[in-house]
Amino acid sequence: MSEVVEEPAWRRRAVERSTRAAKLRAEQRVQRFLDAAQDLMAEKGTTDFTVQEVVDRSRQSLRSFYQHFDGKHELLLALFEDALAAGAAQVREAAGRHREPLPRLRAAVETLYGQCRPTPGENRPLFSDFALRLLVRHPPQVAAAHRPMLDVFTELVEEAAAAGAVRPGRPRRRAAMVMQTVIFTAHSSGGDDGSAAPVTAPEIWRFCLRGIAVGGE
Template sequence: MASWREQAVARSVDPVRARAEKRVQRFLDAALELIAGESGKDFTVQEVVRKSGQSLRSFYQNFSGKHELLLALLEEAVYSTASRLRETVAEEPDALSRLRRFTVEYHRLCRPPTEARSQRSVEILGMADFAQQLLTDDPKEASRAFAPMFVLLEEILDEAAAEGSMRAGLDQRATAGAMLQAIMFNSFALAISGSSVRSDGEGGEQAEALWDLLAHGLTHHP
């Protein structure tokens, strides 16, 4: 099924597709600016229209409403994050190292910011509340939105299995889903355990602890 961005652009006829793409991007950029400001995710469609400099009619030609706009923003955030992670983990020499790097880096990217949010942090973190709500209310939509991240992690798991770095018989798809949930939940919910955020905001120690748990489990192995 096409992404919400693709669906929005596809509503326009082919000769004006390029202009439609620009209009969609202007709405997305306007929404991101509002999320980064005082409105947060509680912005209104009217605010997006006003900030984008476009018309309300144009908005509804591209999106059915605010929910669809939020879906497009979430997909953009996940796609850009997965692309950055793919480049980052490629620096590692083997699959197990790439798996550890994925865990630590994605954990870092998911951490709530300790300082004023930059545009980059908005891309990654601004949709956190919406993503959590979507996971509960509409798992199918959430699964589609997080597909780029899931595909990347499953690829790394397959490589690790081929290298013999993982025990045989694991369901890679289920493992990828469990790891993503663990990383995202742990990064946002450290307060549950009373853990403090490091002064640099990176959360490196917590990320390494999570990796150790994922890699070695809880029990002694014979």
Template sequence: MAKANERSPDAMTADPDSRESRFMRSALSILAETGRTDFTVLEVVERSKTSLRSFYQHFTTKDELLLALIDTIMAESTKQWRKETDGLPATEAMKLLIDRICTPAETTKQDSINRGLTYYNDHLAETLPKEYSRVLSPLHQLIGEILERGKGEGTFRPDLQSETTAALIMQAVLGAMRLRSLGAELNGIPIDGAHIYDFCVRGLLP
């Protein structure tokens, strides 16, 4: 899951005072406190000091609200990652991108947000697959561009199918984030960005 930072509530939309933005900030606040996504629409409405009628004018379900929240976080994060990796050799860009995605949370609130949204991804993939794919498309595109850069440099295999490989890398990275603590239980070593990069890059090199 993309890192949700402390500034995310202030960048929910171009108009931070809009009702839609207030609902997303309220959901983010609840996530920061509980790390759970089983809150109700009524809790969001009460936190935002609005009304159920107003909520349903913007979102049909809680899933749509959380999808919009993840969409904003993912778009903002990918925009920043693109700036950081632009112009780097492909292997360096891929390593930096994976490190950024896997960076541990800096605060307990941030950790709660990341944990809650990460485990909600599977639910959204089942209930809103087309919309969820659109949310992930900026990250998928960025990985694909880095792969194409590596093929042009001669660093990565020329026969790579960039779009398919980008999807596999993206899912491997996002899925492996859940193994950070489990890895320590299985073999005594927490799984981090370096492990994930080493695993992914082996299939890219000639």
């Protein structure tokens, strides 16, 4: 039986160093594409831009773009996921300013509602239409993108249930229903055109609370 010769430690270190460097370069290229797309969205006020515009703005090659993304849809999905992850961090931070479970959950609901609503005089958030198309065509991707936000809301619902402030049981399902109510209401509520008075953040909180509070049924 032949003896197995262990790979020298220096060789393993050299390969690992090379792999880390290649990974870092790839991450930097991807970020440049994402930054270019963000700039174009900010300038145009829409997601109506081309892959070539992203490539030109990033000062990279079309070949490099397709090494990292299947197309514009996947680029937008990456931006969508990043936006939701950042939003989840903001919600967690807002909840963290309160000590009691129910005010923490209220802060999360009102912060998410504010993220989904346009500011006065501006259009709806740029990802609104894209998110709706994505929901219809690729529901698993939507679920994966919303997971960080759902994790935050699930923790907050669990805390509130443990404190006796909301009904116990199925916290993740309740968290998902609260999130869906907030997001849908924010996107469909009336706006500046005078067609309907927009729902306020305190209103959406009171509505959600009645659905999950002890004695709320």
